[in-house]
Amino acid sequence: MSKNKIAKYDSNTNDREVSEQVSYDTDHSSKLQIHEEELDISKKWIKTGEVSIHKEVFTEEKTITVPVIHEELIIEKKVLDAENSDQKGGHTEIIRIPISEERIEVIKHPTVLENVEIYKRQFQETRSVTETLKKEKVHIETTGNPEVIDKNKEK
Template sequence: MIDQTHVEALYDCDVIDNRGEKIGSVKRVWLEDGTGRPMWAEVHTGLFGMKESFVPIQQGSVAGGAITVPVTKQQVKDSPSMHTADDHMTDEEQDALYAHYGMIPQAKTGEHDRLGDPGRHAAGQRGKGEQRAAGDRHAADDRRDAGDAAEVTLSEEKLDVGTRKVEAGRVRLVKHTVTEQRTITVPVTHEEVRVVREPVRGDADRTGKAFTDEQAEMTLHREEPVVRKRTEATERVRLEKDSVTEQKDIKGEVRRERVEVERDGDRRDRR
């Protein structure tokens, strides 16, 4: 793995892919802001070395004046073009490179700072030991140019609560046939016989049937109940849904950042 001790030896080194093919030569090295760990090498590729491509060197190895990286030459040729400004690489640019090479960054530490061309430092009559620290001085100069201000960005989490429709249960209408007894009172009539006796007046009703057997007969009638059944619809039953809105309390944990001001003297007192 390449670390800070290899930075000075990386310039103008040949970059070899995982198949042993030469990709190009290193012209710039990009360092992780804060740690100074080498992250990317800016390599000149193409027929005349006019194209600049970014190659991941975090997992590379240095041997024999060359860097061997775990990617292919074609991947480097197809890598996205970077339009970096002020010698800094933003998180979006890093993400584009990580996505292209199929890599997952171990941690996000902010912007990556690029180490300047060693020829520029040599012109300023700096030794090799000073060149490794030049990246720190460069970052400090940028902060002073911003107005002698130091700042941090605070973040906090918010709860975004929505709703989704889920099945709460099913309701069915089931019709059954039930037999029950009904008692209905029905008036019925019947005929009864009544003997009426009345005296005979004069000779008007005399007949020649005296002292002979004779009988008279009548038919009696009665009513009896007759039961018939008929089917008729009595009512309709249906299911309908109503939407009822109620209030529910949703609890969740959110994080937020806060800042405290510490002075160097305060930390020494704690120790």
């Protein structure tokens, strides 16, 4: 029985490195592992951006015309004839008449102008991914005239 070195395949680096010496019997059979890469597809969510939404308050001046009423005092003097005069001399009377007007009172109150609905929706699309994969093949090299039988070709 002889000891020979065999190449070990490292799938993490896709490299071969010579491993420790492995014993195998040269008079019988040995096994060689053939590797190939396969794709494992996974998906993950990543942040592609952000939208900031805020309300802005601005002012505008608004002029409204409002009709208002006010009272005015009118004094009319009428000349009376001397016969109908009931006037007593020296007596003073005071008459008070209230005068009024409408004043404009402004009251501001908020009203709903519109509702803004904000939501996200998802769209599904199909994308193609192309990768180069490594695959090992067995090549047989001979020196001299050994008899080699390939059982895979006989089928």
